[in-house]
Amino acid sequence: MKILVLGGTGAMGTHLLNLLGNTDNEIVVTSRIKRQSSKNIKYLVGNAKDDVLLKEILQEHWDVIIDFMLYTTREFTERVKFFLDFASQYIFLSSARVYADSKEPIKETSPRLLDTSMDEEFLSTDEYSLAKARQENILKSTGKRNWTIIRPYITYSSQRLQLGVMEKESWLYRALNHRTIVFSKDINSRLTTMTYGLNVAKGIVSIIGNYDALGEIFHITSDKSLRWSDVLEIYLNGLEEYLGFRPKVMLDNINNLHTSHLAEYQTKYDRLFDRSFDNSKISKYVNIEDFLTAEEGLKKCLEEFLKRPIFKSIDWRAEALRDRKTKDFTNLVEIRGIKQKIKYLLYRLFIK
Known part of the structure; x- marks a missing residue:
């Protein structure tokens, strides 16, 4: 198969390319920086949101297009026809953040924030969870079914280790420089689900070129939840082993935390929800019992990162x-x- 991967160099995409690199498929990947092509994987330098580059790429038909790019709803509206016209299967990376709060394990048919929220100020934005839901609606409204929607949730890797709404630059950097980690006591008590990027990649591979997956939606997440306090404990245990001492933590009120970390809607409409998922739908395609648990995966990825710690810019x-x-x-x-x-x-x- 000829597979086009748009922006596949993050926590999920890197693992996906490693898996696809061991197949007979012909893979083309867009990347903003120059990367070394190898085996059956060819990198094209450029921004996949650039219209000129996109039209050049889509002059030929692709068996599968896997889209990791982030779009505004307007941008997606302008491009969706090209994706569906030039692919036998278009795999759209949405997010499980689209779901509303749920007391039961979330299924693909569970209510979404876009459909249930009464917060007019929130709904007037194109915030990530709303944008993804609107883009899902656009796909459904095209009248075509050669698409598959994937909804991952809080994926991690050795280069992405989140704590609540904070990326590693906001908490791990402090710990490694012997300063106190500041976290939300409100989020700390909530249930979450964290999924190793490799596990999500395995799920995506399982539905590539699969006719039964067309016109369907799948979330690919761990089926075991844990509290953010458990996630923090995993991190602290790993850091104590590495540093020789246990980093200090200050649990602060969520309102105070917003002064130093602006993520109001992500906090209010996701991290303060208790999140658990029913994975029975994707389990028909991939063995989720083989998925690495959060306890094993987070420890592994933290250890890998600490061997060669690289941080993005610090605020x-x-x-x-x-x-x-x-x-x-x-x-x-x-x-x-x-x-x-x-x-x-x-x-x-x-x-x-």
Whole structure:
């Protein structure tokens, strides 16, 4: 098969390409940075949201297009026809964040936020969970069925280790620099589901080219939930083994946390929900009993990251506000650039 992967270099995509690299399929992957092509995988440098590049790629028909790109609803509306016209199967990566709160394990037919929320301010936005749900609706309204919707939920890898709404740059970076981790006591008590990127990739591979999966929706998640306090404990145990001491943690009120980490809707309409999933639908295609548990996977990925820790840019305003709360003070040598040093000092000492 000829398979086109749009933006497949993240927590799920990297594992997916490793799996596809061991097949006889012809794989083409778009990437913003130059990467070495190998075996049956060819990388095309460019932004897959660029119309010129996209039209060039879609001059030929693809057996499967797997789309990891993030679109606004308007952007997706303008492109969806091309995807469906030039692919026998278009696999759209949505998100299990589309689901509303549920007291029962979530199924693919469970209510979505877009359909049930009464929050007019929230509904007036194109926030991630709403955008994904609207884009699902657009696919369904095309009159075609050569699409498959995948809804993963909080996927992790050695390069993506989340704690609540925080990426590793907002909590792990602090721990490795001997500063107190600031987390939400409200989120800490909630149930969540975290899924290893490799497990999601296995689920995607199982439905590639599968006629029965056309016009269907699948969430691919772990079927075991744990509390965020359990996730934090896994991280702390791994860090204690690595550092020789246990990092300090401050559990703060969710409203105070928003001053240093702006993720209001993600918090309110996801992380403060208790999340558990019924995986019976995807289990017809892939053996979910082989999925790595969160306990095993998070420990493994943390250990891999610590062998070669690489962080993206640090938000020094947020770090300053956290330091003010915990009474920590970052050595200015650690902060690159005079403007970032000034920003840190202003928010650490003066601006509330």
